Amino acid sequence: MNQTLARHWSLNPEVAFLNHGSFGAAPHVVLEAQRRERDAQERDPIHYLAPERSLYGKLDAVRTRLGGLLGCPAEDLAFVRNATDGVNAVLRSFKLEAGDRIVITSHGYNACSNAARYVAERAGAEVSVAEIPFPIEDPAEAAAAIAAACCERTRLLLVDHVTSPTGLILPVDDIVRAARARGIRTLVDAAHGPGMLPMNLEQVGADYTTGNLHKWLCGPKVSGFLHVRPELQGSVRPCVISHAANTPAPGRSRFIAEFDWTGTFDPSPLLAVPSAIDFLEGVLPGGLPAVRAHNRALVLEGQGILCEALGVQPPAPDSMRGSLVTLPLPASTADAPPSGRVDPLQLALFERHRVEVPIVHWPVKGRRWVRISAQVYNDRADYERLAAGLVAEGEASRT
Ligand SMILES: Cc1ncc(COP(=O)(O)O)c(C=O)c1O
Structure with missing residues (x-):
């Protein structure tokens, strides 16, 4: 987490929170x-x-x-x-x-x-x-x-x-x-x-x-x-x-x-x-437009880190990205568990690697995807931690 900016939120500092997209997160102010x-x-x-x-x-x-x-x-x-x-x-x-x-x-x-x-x-x-x-x-x-x-x-x-x-x-x-x-x-x-x-x-x-x-x-x-x-x-x-x-x-x-x-x-x-609105206008020089640009650049950096670590390709052009990116998981981790359960990979990432990120069962049945978010409290290290966790879980699933 970006320690300087994350102090505006109550988010658990031990967890790399890469799921702003689900419910957001409100700053202290x-x-x-x-x-x-x-x-x-x-x-x-x-x-x-x-x-x-x-x-x-x-x-x-x-x-x-x-x-x-x-x-x-x-x-x-x-x-x-x-x-x-x-x-x-x-x-x-x-x-x-x-x-x-x-x-x-x-x-x-x-x-x-x-x-x-x-x-x-x-x-x-x-x-x-x-x-x-x-x-x-x-x-x-x-x-x-x-x-x-x-x-x-x-x-x-x-x-x-x-x-x-x-x-x-x-x-x-x-x-x-x-x-x-x-x-x-x-x-x-x-x-x-x-x-x-x-x-x-x-x-x-x-x-x-x-x-x-x-x-x-x-x-x-x-x-x-x-x-x-x-x-x-x-x-x-x-x-x-x-x-x-x-x-x-x-x-x-x-x-x-x-x-x-x-x-x-x-x-x-x-x-x-x-x-x-006041908070987002003041949290970075340049206000809300700067926040949007920052989050987009950060999520695309995260995409690059994950694609390289997992050996996958971005499934959409950068022009279709804001601050959310969904990426395919490599074949070793892509098998979907039965529907209706909390995904064990999502739980393993949270419990063993301290990363909160949604594992998405869409659009091809039987495949998992990972959806990353970027908000100003995130930094590069969050995506690196996720990449390491996904690689480790992929290796564990092969043994
Ligand atoms: C595209 C889209 N529509 C609707 C919703 C529902 O949001 P809410 O549960 O706040 O109504 C979501 C939630 O993630 C969403 O992504």
Whole structure:
């Protein structure tokens, strides 16, 4: 770990933490901001949580800050618990008829693909899976695979900005433009977007975009957003229907009012998000753009270290990489254990080598892959430790 920068986090210093991609990790300063919000909440619970008395104003301040980061007007942004919540809200609000189709991709996040299958089944609609190749040589291959999976019955495309199992940045601008030209609505799952990629939601022009603030933006857990184009906001409802369904909130659209209150909740993760943005703007000279560039350079350095130690090739061009890289494991360690169990290789890496990294069983059944992350608390030694651990486990599996 980079000792100078890792001191901003509570992460176990004995473990090389190479899995920022799963749940993120919030720095001390962000958790302190969250704690201050919680304390204020418990001091004056009614004044703090009654929406019109103080909560709406606080949420709106965060919304404005976030709009600046995501490149969209604040009033087009709702808050959700997480990307799964955002995807579900859109899918469950979407009017599907029997025979309609939703297109998802073979690199989609399982929970969100499940939500698409659920709403399709309920409506007698169908789900088609665009098979994006992996290894992949060019982002255009992904756009072509998605275009090929769409047909005249396709109503909605669910596509990741950065794919979860494979860490690929997909060309969402091109994908959204092509779908729009065919009259297909687009739902972009940008769970990994904020903090990893420069984002401009207006420019991409997707109908719906959801994402997490607790991953690469380093916000507290349970902080997400949902952006909906203004003309569609009237038809998107949260997964939980509450007061705002029949109680107008002065000065607020029903879209914002419904998502702002889905029953008693703890707003402290959302209210600490500005402190996460401040943190990332200040942690390296050059601010957030410098953090993104640093993490990308570091994960590509990690890729180089692992490829050399394991004798494998990068499965995707560097242009499709942000701060996540998935690599094949050599044949000796690639045999997958039965599904449904925690991967013994992942456990061995944690217990014997003190490395936390996800071992991914995708996309070829019977093969394992390793997915590395880079955040500013990491350094070269973390990838070297992982490489040594993988080599040792590979040798152990041969004896
Ligand atoms: C592409 C993608 N979508 C959705 C999610 C779900 O995130 P959450 O569990 O915070 O909803 C993830 C989590 O890793 C993801 O990678």
